[in-house]
Structure formats: C-alpha cells, structure tokens
Amino acid sequence: MRLLYNGLLYLLLPLVLLRLYWRGRRDPGHRQRWRERLGFVPPLSPGSLWIHAVSVGEVRAALPLIQTLLDRYPERPLLVTTTTLTGSRQVQEALGERVRHTYAPYDVPGAVQRFLHQTRPQMTIIMETELWPNLLRQCAAAGIPVLIANARLSERSAHGYARFRRFTASMLRDITLIAAQTDADAERFRALGAPRAEVTGNLKYDLKVPDALLEHGQLLRQKWLGEHRPIWIAASTHAGEDEQILQAFAQVRTDWPDLLLVLTPRHPERFEGVAELCRQRGFTMIRRSERQSCTPDTAIFLGDSMGELLLFYATADLAFVGGSLVPTGGHNVLEPALLGLPVLFGPHMFNFTEASERLLEAAAAWKIMDAEELAITVGRLLANPQSGRDAGQRGRHVVEDHRGALAALLALIEAYMINDKGIRG
DSSP: OHHHHHHHHHHHHHHHHHHHHHTTOGGGGTTTTTGGGOOOOOOOTEEEEEEEOSSSHHHHEEEHHHHHHHHHHHOOOOEEEESSSHHHHHHHHGGGGGGEEOOOSSSHHHHHHHHHHOOEEEEEESSSSSSOOHHHHHHHHOOOOOOOOOOOOOOHHHHHHTTTHHHHHHHHHOSSSSEEEEEEHHHHHHTTTTTTTEEEEOGGGGGOHHHHHHHHHHHIIIIIIIIIIIEEEEEOOOOOTTHHHHHHHHHHHHHHHHHHHEEESSGGGHHHHHHHHHHHTOOOOOEEGGTTOOTTTTOOEEEOOSSHHHHHTOOOOOEESSEEEEEEEEOHHHHHHHOOOOOEEOOOTTTSSSHHHHHHHHTTTEEEHHHHHHHHHHHHHHOOOOHHHHHHHHHHHHHHHHHHHHHHHHHHHHHHHHTTTTTTT
16 A cells, blocks of 8 residues: 555656646745755754644644744754645744744655655654655654644544555554544544544644734724724635625625625635636725725725734624635634634534534534525624624633643653653753
8 A cells, every 4th residue: 555655646746846836827936945845955953843734724723832842942943844835934924033944845755754864853743634654654763753733633534544444554553642632533543543642632722812913903903994894804715705705795785885894815826816706796905915005985805915814803893714615624713713703604614623613602603504694694793793792702711711732732742852862851
C-alpha cells in the first residue's frame, strides 16, 4: 500500500507543481518559494520545535500556543510551516520575525528527508488532522516525537480512513500522541488504531482578543462603515453561498434599507468573482483594498484582505459563518461568539460539531437551512437588537467557560521536551 501511495505521489508531483504555476497567474505568491515544498529549506539549529498549521484557520488556532512557547522559551528556535499561501501570509503578519517560517514539504520521501535533515526538530506538533504517512514514518524513524494538537476527526472522515484500515493503523502508530478536541474525536482515532489519544479540548476556545483590536474595530466602524448603521457580516463564504447571502440581503433590505453587509470570501482567488457577483446584483460596493469610506448609499463592504477577519467581526452586530450552507463543514464559530455577536450558520457544520452544538444549546446561535430562513432570522435580530446582544453575551460565556485546552496541551508538550532531555533536561 505504501509503495502504491508513493508511486501515485511521484506521478502527481509534476501536476501539483504545474497547478502552483497556474495559480500564480492571479497571485505570483503561489509561484514563489516553491523549492521549499520539495524540502529545500535553509538549515536550522538542532532542537527546534516545529509546528505545522496547514492554512489560515489552523494558524489562528495555533497562535495562542505559539505565543506562549515564544514567551516561555525565547531562546528556542520555533519553526512554523504552512501548506497554503494564505496560511503563510497569516504567519508572517501575526508573528513576523519571531518565528522561522517555510512551507511544509510535499509528502514524497525525498522531500521529507531533505526537510528533516535541514531543520532537525526536537518535536513536531501538527495542528488538527493533517496526516501524511511519509512525514510521520520518517519522524518516527528519526526519533522525533509527533503530537497531533487540537485533533478532530469527523464521522465522515473516519469512514474514509476506515476504507484503508491497515494502512491507516500503520500511519497512526507512527504518531506519539493525539491530543483530541472531544471524547468522540479521541474514540474515532482509537477505533482506527491510534495507540494513544487523549482529550485536551479545543484550542480555539483559548483565543484572546486584544483590546487594541476591539478599539480598531470601533474606529473602522465609525470612520469607514457608518457608526449608526446596522452591520451584518457574512464571513468565510464559499462558492454557492454568496448567491444565497446576497438573495437574503436583498430581502432584508426591503425593511432595513440602511443595513450594511460586510462580505468576506474565504479564499483570495474568489475576491474578484464575488465583487462581480455583487455588481451584477446591483449593489453599490466598497472594497477594503480601495481604502475608502462607505457612503450612506453603500450596500456592501467587501473584505478583500487577509488576516483581518477578527477586525471585521469587531465592527458588526451579527455574524453568519460560512462554509455551512454548502457541504464544506463550516468554519470557526467561536471567534464571533467571543466578540459577543449572535451567530448564524447553515446545516453543514461537521468540522465544528461540538462548538456549534454548544452555542445552539446556550441559545447563542441559530442554524438556518437556506436563504429564505437566513433573511427571516437576520430580520428578527435587527428588529430586536437586545435579543441579539443577549445571545452574544451567552456565546461569550460559552467560549470563556470552556477554556483550558492550551494549558493541557502545554503540559503534554513540556513533558515530552523533558523526557527527550530538551530544554530542561
């Protein structure tokens, strides 16, 4: 099975590189630093801590952990890798020169071997469920402990892995420890053959919002968006959702003509297409990249930037979280909840089942099925703003009451560092 897997990877590698080049037509960043993906990275001092976060969501989840490790062990080299360009930009914006950043190697044996030879980490911490067989096998062979942090495994994903049960079990045995978000996640990993899975909780509850960001959000609302207008944010939207959101927005504006929609597509390559969609629907629009203030006639503020979603949440009165009206699995509902916003999402939340259910149980969120129900729910919240504020407060309490994953995960990481004769050995 591993031979077949590696053979397919080598066959697909030219196509993957060609896709990077093709995507670079719209954003040259995709073409840059491509050698890093083949393991050609600058050397790093031995004994670094390596944290891999595939994209933007995983980077944001990892930030509390990264910042704590930087504060506790300032002399320790910290390597942060991503897979996507947007994740790379998030690391550079949030952490700058405080960490070393490269792209993670593709999971072909040669690339992984080169990468590990150059970086020589003492420990590998992989965020959520980014499982690559060759990477895990070579870390195990080199005696590098691998922790899967904030691990989640949906029932659907577990069924997929179960189709290759022997191969999956072999891969999971190369993992030192899986730190799962919930009991259900841990049990699914164990059922697939993971020798050790513990429940530490969801790191996304440990997010802290700086006071400066809240102040910046209010300034943005006052200066650019319109302080006295109701603002609805539709965040991290995907193809197939924007049309439904704009349909609902048009319906709500018949009763709330001053409503402003802050629309933030998930992927930057969709910014132009979503802007054109807004124009086709007849909405007046200002784009974040234009650095202009909204006028009273502006209907939509298009968030065509990266790394500013929390800032946009801080300007809004209520939030819809995307990836949920289409079967993507949803995105992080805890961020708007922490900011005290009533949260709306669609029926497809299998990537955030536990978090969305907790918010629903606390009457801090609404699950909507389609554009019609979205319009009705937004209209009700606008008509009764106090109910929205009360829901937002309940959501904030949900987040604050379930913190603790960071402390549990740090305890595990430091135990392995000590046992490996690392920082304190």
